[in-house]
Amino acid sequence: MLVRLMYASRALATVSQDDLNAILRKSKSKNPPNGVTGVLCFSDGLFLQVLEGGRSAVSALYNRIAADPRHTDVILLSFEEIGERRFPHWSMGQVNVTRLNPALLLKYSETAELNPYAVSGRVSMALVEELLATAAIVGPA
Amino acid sequence: MLVRLMYASRALATVSQDDLNAILRKSKSKNPPNGVTGVLCFSDGLFLQVLEGGRSAVSALYNRIAADPRHTDVILLSFEEIGERRFPHWSMGQVNVTRLNPALLLKYSETAELNPYAVSGRVSMALVEELLATAAIVGPA
Amino acid sequence: MLVRLMYASRALATVSQDDLNAILRKSKSKNPPNGVTGVLCFSDGLFLQVLEGGRSAVSALYNRIAADPRHTDVILLSFEEIGERRFPHWSMGQVNVTRLNPALLLKYSETAELNPYAVSGRVSMALVEELLATAAIVGPA
Amino acid sequence: MLVRLMYASRALATVSQDDLNAILRKSKSKNPPNGVTGVLCFSDGLFLQVLEGGRSAVSALYNRIAADPRHTDVILLSFEEIGERRFPHWSMGQVNVTRLNPALLLKYSETAELNPYAVSGRVSMALVEELLATAAIVGPA
Amino acid sequence: MLVRLMYASRALATVSQDDLNAILRKSKSKNPPNGVTGVLCFSDGLFLQVLEGGRSAVSALYNRIAADPRHTDVILLSFEEIGERRFPHWSMGQVNVTRLNPALLLKYSETAELNPYAVSGRVSMALVEELLATAAIVGPA
Amino acid sequence: MLVRLMYASRALATVSQDDLNAILRKSKSKNPPNGVTGVLCFSDGLFLQVLEGGRSAVSALYNRIAADPRHTDVILLSFEEIGERRFPHWSMGQVNVTRLNPALLLKYSETAELNPYAVSGRVSMALVEELLATAAIVGPA
Amino acid sequence: MLVRLMYASRALATVSQDDLNAILRKSKSKNPPNGVTGVLCFSDGLFLQVLEGGRSAVSALYNRIAADPRHTDVILLSFEEIGERRFPHWSMGQVNVTRLNPALLLKYSETAELNPYAVSGRVSMALVEELLATAAIVGPA
Amino acid sequence: MLVRLMYASRALATVSQDDLNAILRKSKSKNPPNGVTGVLCFSDGLFLQVLEGGRSAVSALYNRIAADPRHTDVILLSFEEIGERRFPHWSMGQVNVTRLNPALLLKYSETAELNPYAVSGRVSMALVEELLATAAIVGPA
Amino acid sequence: MLVRLMYASRALATVSQDDLNAILRKSKSKNPPNGVTGVLCFSDGLFLQVLEGGRSAVSALYNRIAADPRHTDVILLSFEEIGERRFPHWSMGQVNVTRLNPALLLKYSETAELNPYAVSGRVSMALVEELLATAAIVGPA
Amino acid sequence: MLVRLMYASRALATVSQDDLNAILRKSKSKNPPNGVTGVLCFSDGLFLQVLEGGRSAVSALYNRIAADPRHTDVILLSFEEIGERRFPHWSMGQVNVTRLNPALLLKYSETAELNPYAVSGRVSMALVEELLATAAIVGPA
């Protein structure tokens, strides 16, 4: 049973680029053996992550991530059983979103700020897809 | 909650190009901080404005505009909750419609005059969209 | 309220090209002030006319035409409220159909003759549309 | 080809109950041989009539009625090809609507007045159907 | 053109039962001549009002109400062109909601409080409809 | 934003009826203030719980439950944004399923055992609904 | 491959009740061995027959009937592959239609006469179904 | 009323190319005056013919063909009322199918043989359409 | 993964009531441990069996049955993944069909004989369902 | 009646390339006379085969293959009646899948391994179609 899960969270103020790189390295080593793929966006102190894989693997990973002390306010945005993945190629892609296009944010939000807490999961998914189509997927430094 | 609102109104006979410019300047300074975007059409003494943004921001702005003494017969044409904006790029675009194409008006109306008071909001929206596709968006003088 | 009306009728045997031209001239002077547009086909002694415009204007014009002694057997083929016109550009276009393509007629009819009296209004409308796509719109001599 | 046609018109101020009865008697004698059935509503000086039958018969009758000097502003409200009639039983039923229920009128109109000129044909048809379900069909005096 | 509009607002803290009665008396005298009907709910210092009628009449009334100093935070919840009214019988019904059923509120909201500002207009409309089905419509004292 | 979440988990072998009662008491005291409602099924050492409420409240509670050491293999079964709740009445109902009907289990599973780990979330939801329709909701001892 | 076929024809002027009985007796003896079932209506000198069965059996029977000199103008009205029969019980039911209800005929036709030649096969089928629901199925004298 | 009819039959063993040519010549002289168009395929001793035209004309012609002694096992494959013809251009086209592509036959059949008796009419129609798209329409020698 | 499979086969001429009873006893002892349920019909020397259960269990059982020398011409009629079973109650119900109702058979077949080899699997399933609704489920003697 | 059947199985450990070639040679000689076409994939010790053809031929062949001692765990994945084949050209194509693309496998599976036993038949069919679009069809050595 394949599923796709998306959540958002707030990074602790103290999270540095090094911490980010550590998370990505960890993902890239631990996700493939569990058949998990996906994308991680980081911007304005917010994480937005999409996880795809077997239902047990994704649930177990999400539960572990939700308990990770490096972020807080972990909120589920969507979870669905799927017929096929959208991100079979990436153990964990990283979207480089240091400066988001305000019009792109406005398109889906009340103000030009990334705020997954205020919108439907469907809207955040649409935003991630537009980001993927326009921004570069980058690896850790 | 994003919404899109459209209304029409009749400008007081005394409204000049300077007044129009003042309205646009005001919109361009006040709309962005409230996350409001949209388009304002002026032709034949009629205003047709589309406002997009958060529901509270759009409602508050509409209520303020409806009380503005520079126009009268302010009539709601449409209001809907939306998943994404059509005009995320413009704090307030202005459609320059000094001379409208009669065939375009006839396409949606009984006579070759702009008359949002006589047609469904859906029709006025279709007209605005054709205008946007054919006319130039201009800024204040 | 915009409507589209189509009717057919049989011209009196005595109708000449001059009569036709008189009808077209009359249409071109009287339809625009009433916001009426449309197309008139003449072939084999049959008229097929599409009228678009405000409901009152189209009804009044149709009632006047139905009483015109130059034709008879005036039969309504279709009447519908529409969101937009198909012929906003013509006060009254004339389709020149002195020789119709038999295969085109056969496509919609039992025999290779124009016979709107024998088919559904929907079929006559389809025929008019194919005529418009293939034949030239001409003006009065 | 069966069709259903509905129109509205304004009775001349001078139309009396006797005139009405004459119209109904005429309908009851002339409609059956032509296979025409239907309903005639009269209220507040307005006629609203539904005619069902063969397309030629209904067109011919409508054209004759439209030219009748006892009424004016004859406006087509709807016309459609149908699979079956709604009024196969009445050569011409008469709806007795001297006093209409205001809530019924308000349900479909802006004010509590019968005004088929201001609403879509679909709405007038819905009103006629509610009238038929609640008011009595009566014959001429 | 019939429309239905719903809005919510917060009553000023000073609004008394007498003020409410004054509003209802005013509505009952001014709405009928304008063909406006509807329902007004008051609970926990919040107004929720549905207005039905001609588009111009409803717009004008809403604009006037939005400027009324007895309430604030007037927010549009829904506005749509309709084929028929739901409240043709009431110049302005009043829903007596001194104590709302918590399960009913929970059914549509995150917490057991009436909060139209936090939910979609569609949800508030569903709530009003359940209220109407279960609570009594009462008149002013 | 209302959501409904369902998960399954395996109770540690040591979980007693007292532990169950403690969980239910905790739920009944902590869920109402957070606007959370739902149902908890326990059978054959498996938990199946449905949580309804605001998205933040449900996410926070689920994250806390997932970390609870009294159970393991916590697996998400479904998560969706909803227009209205199914369980607005229960702070946390308990389904008494000491002996499940084998035909009911077979209806949705390969064998007559409760195994949410082997079936689609949609199937587990259907099973819960049938249980609710047939079994009694009971409170803690 | 099961099919249902309907045709109409005109009986020769000379067809008597005895001839009818002969046809029915023939049908009742020959149809069952071929797995053919159906209904035969006779009224006003017109036959309307529905045949159901295997495609080869129905085709062969229709071809034989079409060549029968007791009727003429044999016209196919409908033919379709079906999942199940409507008349599995009758080797050949006979609808007794000496006097048809005029309103029933008018419901589907331009005039109060049975005229399958003038209407769509779908309409004749609807008429047969109403006949079956209201008239008695009878056997030969 | 336009219809399209398709049937299949087995040519008597004695049918020669001359017989075929005679049939085509006859069709080309008799079909146009009756408004009948269509296509005739001959292959492996089987005829497959599509006839389009007025319902009476097609029925009469089919009845005549069904009685023609040059073929046998005449079986109806499909018959439907249509809005427009597919073959308005050919009085009777002939598809030259001396050697059919086995993959084309297999695509729709159990074996690589033309066998309209074993498949649904819809399948034979699909086969004819593929033949028309790939094979040449030829005339009589 | 739940599936439903239906097949038909011809019993060897030598199959007796004792053989049948042996098959049913075997089914009732071997199916429950594998989570297989279903129905077996026997009539006119034909078997028609529906098997429901996990995909592996049903496949393995079907493969074993297909190789059973007591019947031949084993033909698959339908196989689908299902959300829920229709026969969760029976390890293997037996439909007693010594004398089938001819009208029931005719309803779905060309002749009044049970012939699953000649019809679509959908049709056989419909027949089984009607049998179940009308005939008694019996156990072995 | 055309059908398409797909199954999976595990090759015995001892199956060599020669055995594979023998199976393909056998298929290529025996399938055409029975009108069977299809595709055979072999990878990682698993067979995945699609068979298309007449229902009896495909059933008989599947039953024979299921009893073949060269493989085990033969499991049905899908079976459906079809209007047309997808593989009319190949008596039995062979997909060369010595090294599968991991992303392609991940797209449809929990892990990067071919495992038709763990997924829906619809998913395996999608995988086969992607394989066919990207891998080469090869013949036996």
Ligand SMILES: Cc1cc2nc3c(=O)[nH]c(=O)nc-3n(C[C@H](O)[C@H](O)[C@H](O)COP(=O)(O)O)c2cc1C
């Ligand atoms: C925002 C965020 C995203 C993460 N994504 C992943 C991930 O995709 N895969 C992963 O294994 N760990 C991820 N982690 C790290 C886990 O929370 C956890 O630290 C890690 O799985 C523990 O691995 P370990 O057991 O090897 O120490 C993420 C952490 C954070 C804060």
Ligand SMILES: Cc1cc2nc3c(=O)[nH]c(=O)nc-3n(C[C@H](O)[C@H](O)[C@H](O)COP(=O)(O)O)c2cc1C
């Ligand atoms: C047709 C029309 C359109 C207007 N559009 C806007 C607008 O988009 N944004 C805005 O802030 N004010 C708009 N205004 C002006 C407002 O009515 C009001 O004057 C202004 O918001 C007051 O701003 P202030 O509070 O800064 O004086 C518009 C006025 C008119 C007559």
Ligand SMILES: Cc1cc2nc3c(=O)[nH]c(=O)nc-3n(C[C@H](O)[C@H](O)[C@H](O)COP(=O)(O)O)c2cc1C
């Ligand atoms: C086939 C036919 C089509 C006509 N079409 C139009 C038309 O589109 N517009 C129009 O004004 N008159 C049309 N007429 C003429 C009217 O019947 C009528 O003569 C005319 O409107 C009277 O104009 P008047 O009042 O200026 O004399 C048509 C007449 C015929 C016979």
Ligand SMILES: Cc1cc2nc3c(=O)[nH]c(=O)nc-3n(C[C@H](O)[C@H](O)[C@H](O)COP(=O)(O)O)c2cc1C
């Ligand atoms: C509102 C109205 C409705 C009418 N309805 C009918 C009708 O249904 N049938 C009819 O024959 N005449 C009807 N008439 C009368 C026709 O206009 C016309 O006078 C009549 O058909 C002429 O009949 P005659 O040719 O026998 O004089 C109606 C007239 C009016 C004003």
Ligand SMILES: Cc1cc2nc3c(=O)[nH]c(=O)nc-3n(C[C@H](O)[C@H](O)[C@H](O)COP(=O)(O)O)c2cc1C
């Ligand atoms: C919550 C609320 C609802 C109201 N509803 C109505 C109404 O339905 N109709 C109405 O005429 N006035 C209504 N009013 C009052 C109007 O705001 C305004 O005071 C009134 O229309 C002015 O009438 P006047 O011009 O006769 O003084 C409402 C006011 C409030 C605060």
Ligand SMILES: Cc1cc2nc3c(=O)[nH]c(=O)nc-3n(C[C@H](O)[C@H](O)[C@H](O)COP(=O)(O)O)c2cc1C
């Ligand atoms: C199967 C299961 C279901 C639970 N359900 C709830 C619940 O609905 N609400 C709740 O507050 N705690 C629930 N809990 C308990 C929480 O995991 C946690 O112990 C509790 O919320 C902590 O509350 P405290 O912070 O007051 O100690 C559940 C625990 C388990 C094992």
Ligand SMILES: Cc1cc2nc3c(=O)[nH]c(=O)nc-3n(C[C@H](O)[C@H](O)[C@H](O)COP(=O)(O)O)c2cc1C
């Ligand atoms: C209107 C009509 C309906 C008929 N229906 C049937 C029928 O349902 N079954 C049938 O066998 N013959 C029917 N017949 C008779 C056939 O045309 C034909 O005479 C008969 O099948 C020949 O049978 P025979 O070969 O036993 O003489 C019908 C004839 C007519 C005129």
Ligand SMILES: Cc1cc2nc3c(=O)[nH]c(=O)nc-3n(C[C@H](O)[C@H](O)[C@H](O)COP(=O)(O)O)c2cc1C
């Ligand atoms: C397979 C086949 C197809 C035929 N197609 C036609 C046709 O399309 N048109 C036609 O008039 N005759 C066609 N015929 C011939 C008719 O059966 C019949 O012989 C002819 O219409 C008689 O014409 P006649 O009355 O002029 O002798 C066809 C015959 C066969 C065997």
Ligand SMILES: Cc1cc2nc3c(=O)[nH]c(=O)nc-3n(C[C@H](O)[C@H](O)[C@H](O)COP(=O)(O)O)c2cc1C
């Ligand atoms: C028509 C038919 C239906 C059968 N149905 C079942 C069945 O539902 N379950 C079953 O276990 N065996 C069934 N069998 C018997 C099997 O073919 C086989 O004999 C049996 O499973 C072998 O069991 P054993 O391994 O215990 O000897 C059926 C046999 C026939 C001929």
Ligand SMILES: Cc1cc2nc3c(=O)[nH]c(=O)nc-3n(C[C@H](O)[C@H](O)[C@H](O)COP(=O)(O)O)c2cc1C
């Ligand atoms: C995986 C697999 C696929 C097979 N596919 C076919 C096939 O498509 N056609 C076929 O005739 N035999 C196929 N066979 C072989 C049959 O199982 C069986 O050996 C063969 O049909 C017997 O043929 P024979 O009766 O000529 O010996 C396949 C065998 C295996 C193991």
